[in-house]
Amino acid sequence: MACAESFEARVPFGRYLGQIATDTERRHLHRALTVLAADAGPAEPEPVTAEFRALMDETRTRQDYPAALAVLCVAE
Secondary structure: OOOOOOHHHHHHHHHHHHHHHOHHHHHHHHHHHHHOOHHHOOOOOOHHHHHHHHHHHHHHHHOOHHHHHHHHHHHO
């Protein structure tokens, strides 16, 4: 949200963050992690996952709005 060029551009990101933080979304995530036995400890990410995480981090630090939007669309 910080790198959006206007308030209007920030609104969809704010709504998305609000949706992630809601109890419904959080419960869904916890249920999925339980089913996948995530309590067994962190697993080593697949190479493509590690690369995507690096891309997300790079995009975050650059604060390039169009790139951030593209990465979030893929993540979603």
